[in-house]
Amino acid sequence: MNTFIRNHQYNLIKKQAGMVQHAYTSVSDRRVAESVRLGACAAIAEAFPDATKEQLDLLGRLADLGTTEEIDKYLLSLEPYLELFPLLTPKEVSRLFPKVKKLKSPDLAAVDRRFLTYAGWTDIGTGRMFLVYDLDGKPAGLEGRFTPAKKGVCFLCNRHQEVALFSAVSKVKPANASPDYYKAFGQYICSDSDACNRHIKDITPLEKFFHLVLG
Template sequence: MSKPFIRNHQYNLIKQQVLQLQRACNNGADPKVIEAVQHSAQSKILESFSELNESQKDLIAGLEPLRKSEEFQKYLQSLEPFLEKFSTTTNKQIMKLFPKVKKLKVPDLNAIDFQKISYLGWVDIGTNKMFIVYHLDGKLVGVQGRYTPSNKGICFLCNGITDVALFSAITKSKPANASSDYYKAIGNYICTDSHECNKRISKVDSLEKFLQDVLY
């Protein structure tokens, strides 16, 4: 049996593609249209994985013959045992990522389903700060920044139209001849609810670029 290999954002992408195919089938689309949607869905799903062995490919390919609502649901359920957990993270590990933050308020980790997150994010309303923890290049990293609530907008992580806040973090990189008081902030609009964001995010490119720009 294959080990867990589907990350949260990949599972979200699969669900999105399954929903599109299911809609085409339920709306009585022409068989050729359904076939085109199916091929497109299959391609996008496979492209989201950098490497798959044959058994994993066979599991993902189970999408191909599906046409009924109950079949789509069974397909998604069949993938759940293969969801890869966000690596175990402890309060101590998180606190080490933010050594300069006094009285850091860490979220209740026992209440988090680590199979259903791509990143760990939370807000400290008292200090108007947001914190993000992620596994970047095999290393646990953390970024903190100013959190300024805004109106509805597009989240740069999940592309959902929802309640967002401007999240701005100070980058650690400096020009070679920069003065000692030089700083540069990088900001993006992000979901105010990281739980909902994690349910929608289907790519981690933007998240990883943001973290790299801030950290390096």
């Protein structure tokens, strides 16, 4: 079987598996625990609308599990089917940000790309943040101002964490716009991109933001 699970989907599976584990270890009513398990299996299947029967059978093994050890083994058994984030060289990353001189980009070859939904990093010296994502099958990059804020809710992973306001200038100009036309879009995002990647479960907000800025 080929790889077919993306990082955000794996995070969703982990969350649902954790709910099943919690129900079977803390709920005395077996009917309630079974209801949680059925709901978890349904949520996982819904996240894979194009999955084959073989893939759904693999994902659906959670329906027969309940103990911590069984669920841990289940999650490990899924890791070989995780898709890799594209391996971009520093030169390829630089092409996504042609106006940025001396771009300091991460070494994607040195990280476990199975657990990346997007690559994000900051340049503290310039107060800029950079995001790279595989949008519609092609790598795309966003650059914006990085303004640290107090704790808040990240628009990507929906956790209450240390966040920053990420403001990116729109690449789209209306017809007959003046040369000075300027529009920026901002969102609060986790200051720690690695932690954000470990918890993001839905790519809809990320893709919507990229399309909003890039057009």
